[in-house]
Amino acid sequence: MKNKQSMSNLADFSSRLIAWQKIHGRHDLPWQNTQDPYAIWVSEIMLQQTQVTAVIGYYAKFMARFPDIASLANATQEEVLQHWSGLGYYSRARNLHNAAQTIMDDHDGKFPQDFEKIQTLSGIGRSTAAAIASFAFQQNQTILDGNVKRVLARHFVIEGWTGTPKIEKQLWALAESLVPKQDMVAYTQGLMDLGATICTRSKPKCERCPIKASCQALAKNKTKELPTSKPKKTIPQKQTTMLLILDGNEVMLEKRPASGIWGGLWSLPEISMEEIASEVALGRFSLEVESEEPLESIQHVFTHFKLEILPQPLSVTNRTRQTNIPNTIWLPIEEAIGAALPTPVRNILLHLKR
């Protein structure tokens, strides 16, 4: 009897979610109310590991500058990164740019509709491909993002960290079994909306949940313990000195390697703790400089390490400026702030301006 009741509610999972989304879900986000696969694609990439509120400001500017696939494909990586500067995970921008060129070259400039082909584009994995296929083409493909993992882990009491391949496999199978035959847009949006507004990480609003009747975590009073949190480990603390090489109002920027942290962005030249700033300036850049008092150090936190940045101002004394140093440019501070910079570097320059 109890099992029968439960099964009956499980069958209603999707229809209840759809009905709820149409009334209580989000309908006015900047990337909604369109079927343009490009507009949806850009939003999905920006939203990877990034909250809606952080994306909104970037999305409008990005779409204004790159309104379609062709304009993005024809832009320089420099300008694409410039519009991504501050948003983080810059490989997303590089992959987006690369994929736009792939679509121009291999798909006649039209975003592919085939689910497998969508996934071959750089930066688009299984979940993002499903979101695009669902929103843009009404295909019955399921997403599995952080929201969905949390909703499913609670609703069906899936124990264990959702990041392990074993648990992920379970969740994918579960998610696929719940995909409805119609109303894919409302369903996919409903999964995201439920996780973002009702089935939140802390203090879920279970009273207002459309599928509370079949939620096993709620029945067993386990919503607080689920989903199982990621095992934490201590992250290393690193240090670096960034050279603020100043010639009058201009600062020298150095382009970072294409891969690795802040890949492809403009940053300040870095030296190790053992090196002496003025010697490096002379050795690497043939610049005679005078060291100023270091600025206050900045503590920057990444996912997997902490970085203490010591900004070291240096004023150039031999005014014969070197212009042919590879991967470097001189820019007035005001202009440099608008370049494709990592956030802490921008903050240093903003501090300098004052």
Place this chain on the structure above:
DNA sequence: AACTCGGGGAC
């Protein structure tokens, strides 16, 4: 299976 990729919102 573990690690690498940012920055910020919410608590």
Place this chain on the structure above:
DNA sequence: GTCCCAGAGTT
């Protein structure tokens, strides 16, 4: 401070 977000790619 902690946790994790409309994850994907690499090792």
